[in-house]
Amino acid sequence: MTSILPGADRTASSTDQARPLLEVSGLSIDVQRSGSPLRLVSDVSFRIDAGRTLGIVGESGSGKSVTAMSLMRLLPSALRISTGTVSFDGQDLAHLSEPQLRRVRGNDIGVVFQDPQNSLNPAFTIGNQMVETIRAHTDLSRREARDKAIGLLDRVGIHRAASRVNDYPHQMSGGMAQRVMIAMAISLGPKLLIADEPTTALDVTVQAQILSLLRSLQDETGMSLLIISHDLSVIAETADEVVVMYGGQIVERGEVVEVLTAPTHPYTEALLAAQPESTVKGMPLATIDGIVPNADAMPAGCRFNPRCAYALDVCRETAPPLVEVVSRTTTSVRCVRHSALTLRGVGIAVDASSPILTVPKDPDAAVLLEAEGLSRVYALRGGRLGRKSSFHAVDDASFVLREGETLGVVGESGAGKSTVGRMVLGLAPTSNGTVRFNGIDIATQRGEDKRATRRDIQVVFQNPYASLDSTMTIGESVAEPLEVHHRGTKPERTARVAELLQQVGLDPSVAGRRPHELSGGQRQRVAIARGLALNPKLIVCDEPVSALDVSTQAQVINLLRDLQDRFGIAYLFVGHDLSVVYQVSDQIAVMYHGRIVEMGPADQIYHSPKHPYTIALLGAVLSIDPRQRRLSSATTTAPGEPSATGCAYANRCPQVMDLCRTVVPMPVVVPAPVDGGEPVTVRCHVFGAAVDS
């Protein structure tokens, strides 16, 4: 079989696999500003051998993306490489002229960016952009380039490539767009592919597909891969070597199994521990206190020392050098205490095979929220001849939430999980069904009753950057619900704001500051304080940790659980990451394409999933142990679109039957297993004959 990928024949010819393809040494990057330039990245060195994968990991602000972008000089104009060399295939990319560099860009090195839909020009078809790229580096005719583009789209698993080539970026889902970006990046058979947070903007299942695709392409072409991610599991699943960055420096570097199973830097240990998978359910998540320092306020000594659990005086005084670890073959570390410390790596923290069934909080707790047959239908214009059709954002969702409990709603983007939250809040009208709060249908409430319900149900949104008004101080934002509902006098409100800020772990003095002065995690704490202001019985948390770094994510989750214990608040917790939702939830509802496909106790869902979609969702959760990778490069085609008739999952389901394509499955109660636990409800024909007639 001949490959359409130009690099495919290169594997055979490259005899010396250990030859360094890319060697970065002493790389420093400055930001130009009035006065002295500010150093963002200092003295970074690493190498990537042919055919190997290097992962760079770190929190936002660690300098990892800036480092990656600097390799091909794609930095914003204010940023400059001040020292160092980037030697690639015998050339120094840091000192090439622009025309010379253009021949490397796209041709020898391909790049895949974080946000695929914004990385494609919205004004041109994807075919146009692919053809343009191919023709910029080859003598192919327009027609030949187009044929090549179609072949590439087919190779990255896009169905009906010959017609999708005429699509505009907005006509594609995020996963599709990222496949297109990958097709474009590999179109000229690059020796190196740089992937900057390639799956951060994508759903969990799509993430697994994209990473599998990258692996399969690498196997086929023998190219090297540089993957940048804030998510250790992405690195653990893909990389051969790992570079851990903090405060613009490399703090640890080495072979991935060596570094992740037995880290030598406290920061690496802390990052591993903060992963939700690392914690037994019910225990508080490990956090990294404090925040990533700004480049203009780097702490003296070791840059990690203010957040380090092992810091001594020497750490605060002298900046440690990056040294090779004596007892290791590949690891280098920037920590003076590394030989004295024994740090925990992966595999020690948690054994997922033996679930500890958490005690149900109070089986007799009163029902707080009850949704019955909830639907949200949008009329769609369009189709040929303007035929009317409708889209069910939420279709026949029923669930019960008891006082003081958490119901997790999990699913991919477009599953309808946020819409459920908005309907409970009364922010989106219901097309069908009822929401009962304390036994009363909220749609029938008027006047003071309605206001009382609104006080009792509050919300925390996903993006703490957008959900706080940038023109208001923190104190004004937190006090606003009190003002709206005429609670207390002004001094009383001020006192309440201080109390609330303390409850969410912030210093009351932040009340006078504005949102831009706080970190993402701090802002989310403010949003939570605002949600708490009116002593609600229920808080709808709409992806409250999705925009945060792992370390901050753990802090916010701990805070939410702590507040629940103290005040008995119930949460409707909407999320896309099953391991996060599992950590906070008593009950979980899994949604797919508007329907709740499986619902039951969190432990049952997480440890013995029933519905094929839940199984797929769990299967897509990446491993943080590089010795037990879960991804395979076997399946690389894009999954089918949701089915319009019958079960929406039918086109993706491995257990699909004829019945599934025509008849919508109704919820079936699957009894508890003999060894205990509670029954779960599943919408799947595999589990019974109840059908919608």
Add this chain to the structure above:
Amino acid sequence: MIRVIVRRLLATIPLMFLITIGTFALAQAIQGNPAQAIAGDNATAEQLAQVTEQLHLDDPAPVRYVRWLSDVVHGNLGDSVATHRSVSSEIARRFPVTLSLAIASLILMFAIGIPLGILQGMRPGSVLDKFLLGGVSFGLAVPNFLLGTIFVYVLSVRNHVLPASSYVGFSESPVEWAKHMLMPAFSIALVGGAEMARQLRTGLVGVAQEDYIRAAKARGLHPARITIKHALKNAAMPALTIVGVRVGYLLAGSVIIEQIFQLNGLGAYTLQAIQNKDFIVVQGVVLALAAIVVLTSLVVDIAYAFLNPKVRLA
């Protein structure tokens, strides 16, 4: 794409209908007693009664509106009160002059706005950008009648480089047409061109921050190609909006400019009609101009759909 055009075209029908109501109402407001205007200030009560009866001016306004509308639909805008000439044929006679001026102004507006905007937008903050920014601010500040007058004085009166007045049809002599159009068109186009340059610059500076520009760079595309193809098409939207808005100003501006350069276009006609309190002419001209503005908006809308594939869905 065709669906967009058809839908926009259909949407102009109710709009035009509303404009006829507005125009009619406006003309009613100009003149307290139309019969007085028609018969003259010295008319006797008898003459007034006669005119009123002839023109059915004592009918209720809705009846007169419907009668007028049915005339308009048939292409008859009535006869001038002052000259008794058909307004429709007068507009048809003068329209080429105003159209010439509008088209020449638009061409100059693009010729000024696009290159200046690109030059500035490619290297924001450079010396050239700052220099041009000053020029653009100047262009925005100068009133067109002042510019027109200065042109006439410097280029025609003192130096006889360009003709100061009158109109030569494009079909007669394209070169002479251009010579006659250059000064008046430039006087009108400068403000629009400056505004376009500013919008285009802002647009390009904004687009330069977009991920897809960095992605295009990462694919090894030439910087000129990135600016001209990838950035310009996305940055053109706000600049295009200016064109849509500017056409209205252009027509308004032509009233004064036609006066300065003694062009017998719609602007001059309007001014004359207003001076004569000739409400039938005003009514007709306003309607014609409104139709032109609506048509331009239509063209701009269709151009939007061309530039932005997402608009095609809306």
